[in-house]
Amino acid sequence: MKNFDIIVVGAGILGLATAYQAQKAGAKVLVLDAGATAYEASSRATGYLSLRGETPAESPLAQEAEKLWDSLDDELGYPTEWTQKGRIWAALDERELDELKSLYGTFQKTDIPFEFLDGDAMRKLIPCLSPNCLGGIWTSRSGHANPQRTSQAFAWAFNDLGGEIREYTPVLELLAEGGKVKGVRTPQGELHCDKLALCAAAHNSLLLAPLGIHFPLAPVRLEALVTTPMPPLFEQAFIGNGLSIRQTKRGNLHMNGGPYEWVDLEIGKEPAKPNTQIVRNILRRAIETMPVLKGAQFLRSWAGIVDMAPDQMTTIHRFESPAGLVTAACSGHGFGMAPAVGIAVSQLLMNRETAMPVGQLSLDRFKNVAPDWRVRRNWQAGRYNS
């Protein structure tokens, strides 16, 4: 009995964007999540769209996402807080300046207009920036949005089309038969479908392993925090002094950065995501970066788990066997990528091909990654800040 055309595993932003696009294209879609909708990385992200200047192979997909972001509120019918005011990388010391100069070199391999500015020009863009800022990179392109609202916007828009999300329903096993997808096993029993989208972030690796498929992803815990609201200070997506800092529409300063810890996951289980005293160091850096923040108050902190591929790029892969299976994960920049990834994955599921530029992003690039790659890379669980 085929209950659904497509089952999507994972109600993060990638799963939700995929489900929305597939339902919109006429499929009957069910989304399953081990926990609540967008309770993992997708609600914990800073909310930037990265144009992937640092990895030019994914930049075309990011630029497709950028076009979609500009009309996403209207498309979905729910506010995302998308703010298209450009992006800034600032250097607060000589070492950072050198690093940004070499980053700028990589950026120039894309067709996105980036400019290198001196400290004064940077402070013209963000007046509250520290006098110690020596310069940096700027682009008028890209922006940021509210991760919680955006993920939920996809969920609601999917529901509006008749799609169903079942929360607290972990997938314990992917089912395949005769080289084809058959469905999934959950604690409540089997659910059957023709096609399966696997969007469970770093859990992808665990769910694929029993099928003999190696999807190299390493989970890592990052910490983030938010201050009380401040008067409007800047609208760009800011990166500098080891932090990402954006000001939300409400006025809170939202930031993340710094030491991170590699972890391990269990199938279907919500991972622990504690904070540590490192939030104090994040705040110290925030004040160094924008001294005016001394006037704000530390309000709330949290951590999130990001999935990292060896080359830190997005993966979107359609399998020949089992047929009907597509998987995606975005190495820590999936929030911004999601609108384009959703289209790519749903098209690959429904048409076996996509108009989105994903040619360089399949799993094939990891053919030679050794099974113990995490250890070799020093990315095994327990490793900190390496």
Place this chain on the structure above:
Amino acid sequence: MLGKIVVVGASAAGCRLALAAHSVGQDVTLVDEHPQAMKDMSFDAPWFYGAGLPSALLNDNSIAQALLEGSPELVECLEAGVDIRVSTILWGAFRNGPNCVNVGRPRVGLVTRDGNEILEHDSLIIATGVRDFVPSFKGWELPGVFGGKAGIALLDLYQVFEGRKVVVLGTSELALRFIRSALSRGVEIVAVIEAGDEVAAGIEAAEWLSQQTIPVHLGHVLQEAKGSVAVTGARCASLDGSSTFDLDCDSIAVAIATLPNIELPAAMGCKMQYDPNVASWVPEINAQGETSLENVFWAANDRAVDALLERINGAEPDAPPGPPPAASISTLDYIKAWISALHQSGDDAVTLCQCESVSRGEFCGIAPPAYLGKELRNQQTPVNQSDSSDAPRINQDFMKRMTRVSMGHCQGKRCRDEAVVALSLRFGCDVEAIRPASYRFPLRPIDLGLIADDDESDEIRLNWQMWPYETRQD
């Protein structure tokens, strides 16, 4: 082995535990946020002072003195030489656990008005007591509205209470304590309003109130706190809708209930369970008050404190659990009756979340915050679909994220409990079936300048990472 102990909360229980540990030679530090800076009091945590804080509280010396005079147990600790940190907020607690193995020895973050410190320890005893529960009504933002605990602190502890004519909401033990204190200081109790049909503290309390000739309006609710810059009166209504009347007053004491201060164990990740007797999620504990986290104790009640004292004095860990404490009247039922009455007599336009200015109606309708100037394309419901019978039916974090209720600078301390009961009443599901909104560090909002690390090691400084940088090293 309890090792170095940190006790949070210098309540009578906290002081007893600290003293006991000290006297058997344990290294112990006792932390309490009181006396609070006036700015911190204005966050209404743990006690709800409202917007009308007496300026006499600005005199730090006299309120510190008052605090000591009000607590013989604290003085005893002081004289015994216990390491006491008052006016000190414990804002976070960090320890190794799943997905976090690099903290080392457990540590707590402390912050004072001058700076912050990270304190290592082995055991943590949480004796953080209770906070005020103050539900919304029209005008609850006005100076002159405060909670029962805050009222008692202003009257008895700091002795700076400025009200002369008070209307009291609630007839619990808390209300009675407030009334006794107020009367003994010559403050007039204009009336007592009770949503239920009897005095919650019992028949003797009812008789005592009538001896004092204090009018008690049973089956009534406060419809509105009147006044433009401060409370000048209270409009009451009978729950059967037959009458409304105005009372002349300058203060409204909301003495309905207190709730346990669970933010520390909750944010640390202690396993929690719902207890309707105290209308709150509370840590699961063994007989000695030990939570699901080793060497983290929750001083839930006298029995747990006594057992913990024995443990401090050398008893074995993991003593078998004793009989459960006798069930008291359910605070949840009492709170629910009040919220239901207040929501029936006041309308949906009443502000539920003061920090973010969100009304009851906007909250329950999942309206986007007003500053976005946008609406939802279609009406949505917070009720969750799942085949799993254990699945929460509503997720309070989701409601918080979508409406911003409980996301403001009071960190939800004013509104989160009413919000959850409102959802339960409107969507017809048990409070226990609602996944509670998470608690997060810091436990109080803290000035960035006070909490920022000022002794960052070179190791952290030089190894500080950003993703793009790492990419380029390969």
